[in-house]
Amino acid sequence: MKVLNFGSLNLDYVYQMQHILIPGETQASKGRDIFCGGKGLNQSIALARAGISLYHAGMIGAEGDILLKTCRENGISTEFIRKIPDPCGHTVIQVDEDGQNCILLFGGANRSITREFADEVLDSFEKGDILLLQNEINELDYIIDKGYEKGMRIILNPSPYDDALDACDLTKVSLFLMNEIEGYQITGEKEPEAILKKMKERYPQAGAVLTLGADGALYQDETGIYQQGIFKVKAVDTTAAGDTFTGYFISSLIEGMPVQKGLEMAAKASAIAVSRPGAAASIPRREEVL
Ligand code: ADP
Secondary structure: OOEEEEOOOEEEEEEEOOOOOOOOOOOOOOEEEEEEEOHHHHHHHHHHHOOOOOEEEEEEOOOOHHHHHHHHHOOOEEEEEEEOOOOOEEEEEEEOOOOOEEEEEEOHHHHOOOHHHHHHHHOOOOOOOEEEEEOOOOOHHHHHHHHHHOOOEEEEEOOOOOHHHHOOOHHHOOEEEEEHHHHHHHHOOOOHHHHHHHHHHHOOOOEEEEEOHHHOEEEEEOOEEEEEOOOOOOOOOOOOHHHHHHHHHHHHHHOOOOHHHHHHHHHHHHHHHHOOOOOHHHOOOHHHHO
């Protein structure tokens, strides 16, 4: 069984702020770091650091060599990453003194996926392989349809939520991973239990992970609902908390770990990520988590 993550690769420009800007405000930042990120790359790194060998597929711009290097350093296969003349996908991230963040996203090369490229990538995969997706690349609906036709197991982090997801046939997804906001955007429900109930009604074929920030996480499958608390840390930067949880929880499923153990490992990994600055750079390795 092979694992493919078809997703974004971004350069993250992270600014340290006293507080997150309000409309009309000008504020000097206290510093800036540049990190490799993107939900796609973050989740690939989390999977790789959790011990899973995988392929990342996506597109990068001319300034994206550092993204390739980061993949290789993490043992992620780069044969399906294509370089094109468009600018790289990037973000401008503000982080306040409490570790809260807000993110401006520019899609760049991540929005230049063609159907031909998607076909070429998926040609190398087959029934039973895992296809992990987020909503930071274009042609998501096409990729879901094609992956499903092949019999791949589709895992979707519907983030960030927008109209592109309405065009997707989500009945083809076998596992959703989302936070409370995305849960609300998909179901129209605010309470965690109500979100899971709606997910079960609409997508009875699928499991669902609902992360609740400092309130932990819930997981639902045909055997029931599982609850997971957090591991207390000083929050420095919550960027990539959800991506870390996603990568680690999926790794536990791939390895056939009991659900509660997998949730616990994912919560430990994301607590470590929250305690450090940056996105990809903050994702811990398996030895550290254990
Ligand atoms: P996202 O980053 O997608 O918004 P969440 O904020 O829900 O995701 O966080 C994902 C997971 O990260 C949570 O389920 C929890 O395990 C962990 N986490 C988030 N915030 C904290 C925190 N302040 N302390 C410890 N763990 C946290």
